[in-house]
Amino acid sequence: MKEVISTTKGTVVSKTVDMKKDGYRFVTMSCVELDADTVDILYHFDRDLHLKHLRLTIQKKEAVPSVSLVYFAAFLVENEIQDQFGIRFDGLVLDYERTLYLEKEAPDAPYCRISVSRDVKSGED
Amino acid sequence: MARTIIPFGPQHQVFPEPIHLKLVLEDEIVKEVVPALGYVHRGLEMLADVRDFHQMIQICERVCGICSTIHAQCYCQGIEELMGIEIPDRARFLRVIWAEIHRVQSHLLWLGLFADAFGFESLFMQCWKIREKIMDINEATGGNRVNPSINIIGGVKRDMNPDMAQWVLTQLDLVEKEVNHLEKVLLNDYTVKKRTVGKGVLTREKAMELGAVGPTLRGSGVEQDIRQIGYAAYGELAHRPVVGIDGDAYSRNRVRFLETLQAIALVREAVSKLPAGDISVKVKGKPEGEVVTRVEQPRGELMYYIKGNGGKNLDRLRIRTPTFANIPPLLSMLPGIELADVPVIVLSIDPCISCTER
Amino acid sequence: MFDMTPNILRNFFHKSSTRLYPKETRQAFGNARGELYNEIEACIFCRTCARKCPSQCITVDTKEATWQCDPFVCVYCGVCVENCPKKCLHQKNDYRKPVTDKEIIFMKGETKKKKCEGDPQET
Numbered sequence: 001m002k003e004v005i006s007t008t009k010g011t012v013v014s015k016t017v018d019m020k021k022d023g024y025r026f027v028t029m030s031c032v033e034l035d036a037d038t039v040d041i042l043y044h045f046d047r048d049l050h051l052k053h054l055r056l057t058i059q060k061k062e063a064v065p066s067v068s069l070v071y072f073a074a075f076l077v078e079n080e081i082q083d084q085f086g087i088r089f090d091g092l093v094l095d096y097e098r099t100l101y102l103e104k105e106a107p108d109a110p111y112c113r114i115s116v117s118r119d120v121k122s123g124e125d
Numbered sequence: 126m127a128r129t130i131i132p133f134g135p136q137h138q139v140f141p142e143p144i145h146l147k148l149v150l151e152d153e154i155v156k157e158v159v160p161a162l163g164y165v166h167r168g169l170e171m172l173a174d175v176r177d178f179h180q181m182i183q184i185c186e187r188v189c190g191i192c193s194t195i196h197a198q199c200y201c202q203g204i205e206e207l208m209g210i211e212i213p214d215r216a217r218f219l220r221v222i223w224a225e226i227h228r229v230q231s232h233l234l235w236l237g238l239f240a241d242a243f244g245f246e247s248l249f250m251q252c253w254k255i256r257e258k259i260m261d262i263n264e265a266t267g268g269n270r271v272n273p274s275i276n277i278i279g280g281v282k283r284d285m286n287p288d289m290a291q292w293v294l295t296q297l298d299l300v301e302k303e304v305n306h307l308e309k310v311l312l313n314d315y316t317v318k319k320r321t322v323g324k325g326v327l328t329r330e331k332a333m334e335l336g337a338v339g340p341t342l343r344g345s346g347v348e349q350d351i352r353q354i355g356y357a358a359y360g361e362l363a364h365r366p367v368v369g370i371d372g373d374a375y376s377r378n379r380v381r382f383l384e385t386l387q388a389i390a391l392v393r394e395a396v397s398k399l400p401a402g403d404i405s406v407k408v409k410g411k412p413e414g415e416v417v418t419r420v421e422q423p424r425g426e427l428m429y430y431i432k433g434n435g436g437k438n439l440d441r442l443r444i445r446t447p448t449f450a451n452i453p454p455l456l457s458m459l460p461g462i463e464l465a466d467v468p469v470i471v472l473s474i475d476p477c478i479s480c481t482e483r
Numbered sequence: 484m485f486d487m488t489p490n491i492l493r494n495f496f497h498k499s500s501t502r503l504y505p506k507e508t509r510q511a512f513g514n515a516r517g518e519l520y521n522e523i524e525a526c527i528f529c530r531t532c533a534r535k536c537p538s539q540c541i542t543v544d545t546k547e548a549t550w551q552c553d554p555f556v557c558v559y560c561g562v563c564v565e566n567c568p569k570k571c572l573h574q575k576n577d578y579r580k581p582v583t584d585k586e587i588i589f590m591k592g593e594t595k596k597k598k599c600e601g602d603p604q605e606t
């Protein structure tokens with residue numbers, strides 16, 4: 001991973017818009033758990049077989065602004081991250097309310113390490 | 126006109142795998158589509174927590190049954206990049222050979238399923254009959270029909286001696302001959318054209334914007350193929366992406382048909398250029414750091430994000446399969462078409478739902 | 484219009500593409516990875532196979548000198564065979580025959596003397 005640009009919650013959408021203006025294709029997003037409270041969200045873009053990434057480090061409890069209004073294709077992966085890591089996205093064009101893969105009564109964040117997902121739960125209570 | 130909602134799937138005759146589409150219809154015309162996934166979600170990515178990074182190869186292979194070799198290749202490529210391993214030249218070529226054999230197999234499977242989607246039963250059977258030869262090649266060279274499992278970190282597991290290579294080539298000659306017999310049917314037949322031409326059009330701009338990959342993208346006239354990066358041995362082989370212009374189901378069908386022939390040609394070329402030498406290198410150490418690798422699967426671009434922490438388990442393994450990227454374009458193809466054409470168009474992106482959900 | 488017809492006619496005058504299984508079977512390929520078996524006399528119960536197996540279907544008990552494998556979990560990848568230090572694990576070229584009940588391959592060998600016990604082939 002060579003070209004990684006860090007962003008913050010405030011700038012991620014505008015940076016994505018810039019990417020789109022530059023003619024980048026949205027590849028996908030990856031969510032990586034860093035520790036009990038923080039996750040990295042990586043946005044991958046491609047132009048002429050050349051990859052570029054944005055990195056956004058956030059607290060698990062924070063809501064992330066959705067980029068699905070910029071790139072419609074992002075709605076699927078954002079819903080997936082909602083399901084798997086329990087992170088909320090604001091302004092999703094199509095919000096499955098965490099039922100893309102999961103049942104309603106499923107645990108909060110099945111893809112976080114077990115101890116962590118308990119933490120998240122007690123934090124919400 | 127009253128709006129009707131028709132649940133399409135999860136069990137539907139044309140779907141080999143379960144996906145659910147909520148179709149909002151006005152009369153016979155689709156107005157809106159909402160997909161629902163989650164019927165075959167297996168959580169394979171999280172198995173990286175309990176299996177070590179060597180064992181993950183077999184798990185990655187099982188993300189998708191039809192492109193298993195290519196999944197393992199992508200995974201191994203990523204780990205090799207993390208650990209700074211240079212694989213031997215012979216292994217690079219062997220990986221191409223098996224990957225392209227796999228592509229022929231996958232495309233033949235799809236051509237059959239596609240024919241089945243518009244009710245061309247004899248064409249379906251014919252494609253699958255041809256495909257059986259490829260499965261035999263897989264078994265004879267790799268060891269298993271579906272998951273030849275030849276990729277390991279640091280190279281490949283099995284070698285191909287000249288006799289074996291010759292046998293593979295003669296088998297492929299037979300396959301090519303039979304595929305050529307089908308050219309007229311797949312590209313010119315009245316039934317095929319009637320059901321596919323002008324159906325499910327995806328324009329070039331839309332395809333780029335919605336992030337389509339693989340034959341779906343190339344069918345819309347974008348000349349992009351991850352093999353152009355030249356991973357494995359593709360840099361040393363003559364390869365140009367096949368592109369269609371119209372972006373309809375017929376165009377995607379044509380791209381896949383021509384790619385089948387191209388893949389056979391690539392195997393021939395790779396065998397003729399196969400260098401001598403070792404097939405694998407010894408691997409020491411553990412992966413550390415993060416990497417994104419991509420390869421071209423029969424369905425399109427496959428992306429692996431791997432993060433290692435220097436231990437034997439990976440921190441995170443993220444797999445973005447081509448069908449996952451092709452679902453948003455599919456949603457834009459469907460509105461405005463007739464209900465009877467929905468199966469053909471859904472199949473035209475070559476959906477692989479198990480890989481989408483992993 | 485009738486582009487498929489030549490193919491259909493060709494198939495008519497060709498021998499059948501399918502076999503009358505199980506009456507008629509194809510000979511297995513020499514490289515195929517089929518049924519797993521263990522030459523239990525040579526096995527030193529080092530557990531390498533159990534540790535390396537991606538589907539974790541092998542259970543080895545060093546003390547009791549038993550080796551068991553669940554053939555319905557095994558994916559026939561051959562990793563255990565490659566890693567066995569004694570080369571006592573093998574794969575036949577034929578697949579297991581279908582059965583009506585699930586079963587577990589259970590093998591008991593001799594408990595080895597001291598010298599082999601601490602031979603855990605770490606990698």
Ligand code: SF4
Nearest residue numbers: 526528529530532567
């Ligand atoms: S690796 Fe070989 S010697 Fe060791 S327990 Fe398994 S079968 Fe026995």
Ligand code: SF4
Nearest residue numbers: 536557558560561563
């Ligand atoms: S063949 Fe593979 S799955 Fe089967 S026992 Fe050996 S290592 Fe395990």
